Amino acid sequence: MARAVTTQRKLVFTAIGWLIGILLFFPIFWTILTSFKTESEAIATPPSLLFFDWTLENYIEVNTRSDYLKHALNSVIIAFGSSLLGLLIAIPAAWSMAFSPSRHTKNVLMWMLSTKMLPPVGVLVPIYLLFRNTGLLDTLVGLVIVLMLINLPIIIWMLYTYFREIPGDILEAARMDGASLSREIVYILAPMATPGIASTLLLNIILAWNEAFWSLNLTAADAAPLTAFIASYSSPEGLFWAKLSAASTLAIAPILVLGWFSQKQLVRGLTFGAVK
Amino acid sequence: MGQIILENVSKSFGDAEIIPGVDLEVGDGEFVVFVGPSGCGKSTLLRLIAGLEDISGGRILIDGQDGTRLPPARRGLSMVFQSYALYPHMTVYRNIAFPLRMAKVDREEIDRKVRDAARILNLTDYLDRRPGQLSGGQRQRVAIGRAIVRQPKAFLFDEPLSNLDAALRVNMRLEISELHHSLATTMIYVTHDQIEAMTMADKIVVLNRGRIEQVGSPLELYRHPRNLFVAGFIGSPRMNLVTGAEAERRQAVTIGIRPEHVQLSTESGAWSGTVGVAEHLGSDTLLHVEVPGIGQVTARADGEFPVRHGDKVFLTPESERIHRFDENGEAL
Numbered sequence: 001m002a003r004a005v006t007t008q009r010k011l012v013f014t015a016i017g018w019l020i021g022i023l024l025f026f027p028i029f030w031t032i033l034t035s036f037k038t039e040s041e042a043i044a045t046p047p048s049l050l051f052f053d054w055t056l057e058n059y060i061e062v063n064t065r066s067d068y069l070k071h072a073l074n075s076v077i078i079a080f081g082s083s084l085l086g087l088l089i090a091i092p093a094a095w096s097m098a099f100s101p102s103r104h105t106k107n108v109l110m111w112m113l114s115t116k117m118l119p120p121v122g123v124l125v126p127i128y129l130l131f132r133n134t135g136l137l138d139t140l141v142g143l144v145i146v147l148m149l150i151n152l153p154i155i156i157w158m159l160y161t162y163f164r165e166i167p168g169d170i171l172e173a174a175r176m177d178g179a180s181l182s183r184e185i186v187y188i189l190a191p192m193a194t195p196g197i198a199s200t201l202l203l204n205i206i207l208a209w210n211e212a213f214w215s216l217n218l219t220a221a222d223a224a225p226l227t228a229f230i231a232s233y234s235s236p237e238g239l240f241w242a243k244l245s246a247a248s249t250l251a252i253a254p255i256l257v258l259g260w261f262s263q264k265q266l267v268r269g270l271t272f273g274a275v276k
Numbered sequence: 277m278g279q280i281i282l283e284n285v286s287k288s289f290g291d292a293e294i295i296p297g298v299d300l301e302v303g304d305g306e307f308v309v310f311v312g313p314s315g316c317g318k319s320t321l322l323r324l325i326a327g328l329e330d331i332s333g334g335r336i337l338i339d340g341q342d343g344t345r346l347p348p349a350r351r352g353l354s355m356v357f358q359s360y361a362l363y364p365h366m367t368v369y370r371n372i373a374f375p376l377r378m379a380k381v382d383r384e385e386i387d388r389k390v391r392d393a394a395r396i397l398n399l400t401d402y403l404d405r406r407p408g409q410l411s412g413g414q415r416q417r418v419a420i421g422r423a424i425v426r427q428p429k430a431f432l433f434d435e436p437l438s439n440l441d442a443a444l445r446v447n448m449r450l451e452i453s454e455l456h457h458s459l460a461t462t463m464i465y466v467t468h469d470q471i472e473a474m475t476m477a478d479k480i481v482v483l484n485r486g487r488i489e490q491v492g493s494p495l496e497l498y499r500h501p502r503n504l505f506v507a508g509f510i511g512s513p514r515m516n517l518v519t520g521a522e523a524e525r526r527q528a529v530t531i532g533i534r535p536e537h538v539q540l541s542t543e544s545g546a547w548s549g550t551v552g553v554a555e556h557l558g559s560d561t562l563l564h565v566e567v568p569g570i571g572q573v574t575a576r577a578d579g580e581f582p583v584r585h586g587d588k589v590f591l592t593p594e595s596e597r598i599h600r601f602d603e604n605g606e607a608l
Contacts, residue, residue, distance in 0.1 A: 172328050173361035177422065178349040178378035187374075191365045 028252065035059070035245035042241040058246035066229060068250055075209055075225035075251075077140050082147035083204040086155045087197065089148075094159035095185060099168055109160065112153040120150070120213050131218055138220045146218065147208045154207070155200055162196025163189065199266050202258070209255045226251035277339050278429040278462030279304045280325060285334035287320055287486075294320050295486040297334065302430070302464060302479075307456050310466045311473040311509070312483035318466045319434055321483070325464065326432050327351050339429060349378070354423035355432040358439060360415045362407040368394075368418050369403040375426040393421040396455075413444045420455070430462035437472065449475060470510055474498070482506050504605035507532045513562060515599070516573045528600035528608055535562065537597035538575040542583070545590025549573065551583050565589055 034042050036054045062068065097105045127146065128137075136142030166189065174188045190197065212227040219228055230251050233244040259266070280302040287295040295317045302308045310318040323329045325336060327348035336344050343351050354375070362371050372393055376386045394400045397417040407415055416436060423431055433452070437445045453476050456463050467473055473480050474494045482489040482497065482505070490502040494510075501507035507515050515532040523531045539545065540563065549567035561577045575591055583589055600608040 167359060167361065169357045169359045169361035170363060172348075173355070173357060173422075174363070174374070175328065175348045176326060176353070176355045177375035178426075179374075180349070183378065188363060192363075194365075 028256075031245045031252075032249050033245075034242055035249045037242050039240055039242045042245070058242045059250070062233075062243055062246045062250065066232065068229070071224055071226045071229040072250075072254065074140060074223055075227075075254075078143050078147060078215070078223075078225050079205045079208040081140070081144040082151065082208045083155075083201050085144060086148045086152050086204060087159075087201060090152060090155040090159050090200075091185065091190070091197070093156050094163050095189060097156075097160050098163035098166075099171060109157065112156060116153050124217060128217065137218060138223050140223045143215060143218060143223055143225070146214050147211055150211070150214065151204050151207055155204055158200040158203070159193070159196065162193050162200075165196075166192050195265070198262075202262050202266055206255055206259065277304060279337075279339055280430060280462065280464070281337040282321075282325070283335040283337065285321075285324060285336060286332050287317075287324055287329065288332045293486065295324070298486075298488055300481060300488065300491065302462060305460050305462055307453075307463045307465065307476060307478045308481060309473040309477035309479070310464065310481045310483055311468065311470055312489075313509070314468060316483040317486035318468075318483045320486075322355075322432050322434055322464060322466045326353055326355050328355075352429040353432055354426065354428035354430075355434065356416075356419045356423050356436045358435040360407070360419045360439075362415055362418055362422075364407050367404050367406055368399060368410070368421075371407065371418055372399075372421045372425050375422060379426060389425050390421075393425045396424075396458075397421050397451075412440050413448060416440065416448060417451075420452070424455070424459065428461070430464060433463065433465040435466055435468070437467070438469070445472075452476065471512060474510070480510070482509060484509075500607070501532075501599060502607050504530060504532075504601050507599055507601070507607075513574050513576070518570055518573075520569070522570055523600075526598065526600055529603045530601040530605070532599040532601065533573075533593040533597060535574040535576040537594045538573065539592040539594065540575050540577045540581060541590045541592070542587075543590065545592040547573070547591040547593075549589060549591065551585055551587045551589055554583055554585060563589065565591060567591065 033049075035058055036056070037048075037052055038055055038057070041048060041052050097109065131137045131142055131146075136145070170192070171184055171188060174184045179187060209225075210227065212231070215225050215227045216231055219225070224232075230244070230247045233240060233247045282298050282300040284297045284299055285295065286293070286297045298321065310321060312318050320329065324331050327343070327346060331344060334344075335342055338351055338353070363374065366374065369390055372390045373386050376389060381389075390403075391400070394403055397420060399414065399417055399421060402410060402414060402418075407418065410418065416439075419436070436452075437448050440448060449472060452463075452465075456476075465472075465476060477494055479491060480494055480497055481491050484505050490497060490506045492500075497506060497510045501510060501515075504517065508517065511534055513535050515534050516538070517530055517532050519530050523529055547567045547570060549565040549570075552564045552566050552572065555562040555564075556579065559579050561579055561581045561583075563575045563577060563581075563583060565573050565575060567573050573591060575589075577583075602608055
């Protein structure tokens with residue numbers, strides 16, 4: 001028999017939930033706070049929590065020293081570009097694996113996932129040389145391609161799981177009704193899987209936005225996204241915590257806002273499965 | 277127009293042969309029911325006709341033309357699925373309009389046809405709703421609407437009523453039969469329910485393990501089952517099958533007698549037995565009688581027949597209604 005959730009238990013769980021939430025959010029909160037301090041206050045011990053001289057000088061300096069908007073635009077292009085391109089490839093791939101599986105489908109899926117187990121640095125040199133020889137180094141196109149490839153297994157896996165929730169009968173009905181394969185995907189599959197596709201897109205935008213390894217190694221100035229912009233503040237001259245924090249805050253702000261507004265969609269997508 | 281001919285159609289999945297080779301002719305305008313127990317291949321056969329599965333051998337002719345390799349959309353057939361298979365993100369209107377949109381029919385024509393179909397199927401008030409907001413019967417009607425709207429050569433029904441409750445099933449059965457009369461289009465209907473088969477069909481195809489056991493009108497199958505399988509499958513309650521001395525006396529290995537062809541008496545008769553269970557249905561009473569030397573015999577009596585559990589009754593099979601079968605189960 002299921003036990004009723006008592007008020008007391010509810011309170012305990014709520015408290016634990018809040019505690020975990022605060023713990024996870026604390027580094028971000030601290031970064032934001034530090035970005036409003038002077039450099040000396042940033043490294044002061046004991047650290048001051050809220051009572052310090054709030055200042056915007058770090059933001060002003062960060063903006064004069066580097067072009068935030070350019071990096072932000074690069075990040076947007078790379079994150080959205082690689083995610084959309086990934087979807088374009090992954091939707092047909094996931095369709096075929098979900099609705100027309102062969103004996104090898106499971107193995108192919110496992111193989112794709114296994115590529116995520118390889119440390120990226122293992123293929124850095126070949127990819128770097130490939131990029132140098134094809135002129136893709138420090139270009140947005142290059143980074144879009146590489147991030148799309150890096151995240152493709154995840155995109156296909158997520159879509160595959162969502163598509164499998166869609167009854168095959170409905171697609172067969174569309175076929176009987178005269179829909180070609182492309183129309184079947186556009187008119188039936190895609191709209192039915194919208195929550196799944198949207199959450200896959202969002203998750204991949206976030207992953208691509210936060211990606212640092214490839215952005216740092218394959219870009220220099222022109223195509224550098226915000227992750228490279230933050231890294232440029234941990235310089236050989238020493239760490240400037242307050243400026244680094246200001247740069248970080250500027251870099252994470254857009255994705256934080258996107259995540260905040262889309263959290264319902266994200267959660268709904270991740271618990272997808274109620275189409276029947 | 278809607279003649280479908282199967283020529284030695286077979287289907288295997290890997291090494292498993294599901295349908296070993298079927299020949300069948302479905303005439304234009306006929307209502308043909310495929311009936312058989314689960315796993316007999318009836319749905320597979322329907323899906324082969326629809327084009328949703330590739331056939332392993334043989335040919336399918338639709339209106340005289342070879343449709344074997346045609347994709348489902350180009351066979352000119354409509355299908356109604358067991359699960360309804362409505363598009364959940366579209367309104368009833370858009371569900372019904374979908375095949376017409378795919379056929380690039382112009383907007384006014386679509387509107388006229390959708391409203392016509394909705395009127396026939398009593399769906400006019402629900403056109404703006406989504407499938408999720410409809411009852412099971414309404415959903416089934418939308419599925420039928422989607423099938424009739426593009427005037428196919430034939431309708432294929434894959435156990436369309438099995439998700440409905442009993443009362444609704446009877447209603448929908450009538451509605452589909454009426455639809456067949458008014459449209460006069462070929463219909464192929466798959467069911468495991470032999471009552472549906474008997475009440476709706478012009479022609480019943482009894483399938484067993486991928487093979488056709490018998491094809492015929494409902495009454496033909498009822499009166500002259502070709503073998504034991506058909507005899508046991510068609511008719512409700514099932515035909516009583518008796519082996520042993522009683523059969524040998526009639527020069528057969530097995531004899532069959534339907535419950536409605538057993539005369540009942542409380543005074544005298546050919547066999548005597550004890551009533552195990554008496555099912556009073558109101559109009560009829562079904563008696564399950566234990567007859568020594570023969571086994572359990574089911575008999576149908578009128579609703580007023582005054583017996584209870586444990587009573588002694590006499591049974592007399594109507595001799596001209598007895599079916600005789602040989603050692604292979606074939607009718608003699």
